Amino acid sequence: MSEYSSLLSDLSENITNEDLDQLKSACKEDITEDQSNTITSSKEWFNYLEENEKLAQDNLSYIEHIFEISRRPDLLTRVIEYRTTVLKISEDDEIDTKLTRIPSAKKYKDIIRQPSEDEIIKLAPPPKKV
Secondary structure (H helix, E strand, O other): OOHHHHHHHHHHHOOOHHHHHHHHHHOOOOOOHHHHHHOOOHHHHHHHHHHOOOOEOOEOHHHHHHHHHOOOHHHHHHHHHHHHHOOOOOHHHHHHHHHHOOHHHHHHOOOOOOOOHHHOOOOOOOOOOO
């Protein structure tokens, strides 16, 4: 079994039917209601995403986004771990990945950068109670 197949299998084992409904709901812009009703397992959901080019062995950004908005950090962590260890995507590439999930954000990816020490605003500690 490839590492990608192993990842999908591991994710599937940790997605309940209730979770699946939530994940499908998070994809409602990409999955019609009729199609959503035919998907009854997480494996079918992954297959659907692969068939519709939303998921591939080297492109996991869509499910990262779905797990993020569905508040499933456990699943998101597994995908990120796969991406960083198996695909060897560096920390610098991570911002690009996060931005390119949202088509309208692509135009900003070249101007996003980390602030320098001089640009960071330091806040004073709160006043002490008397």
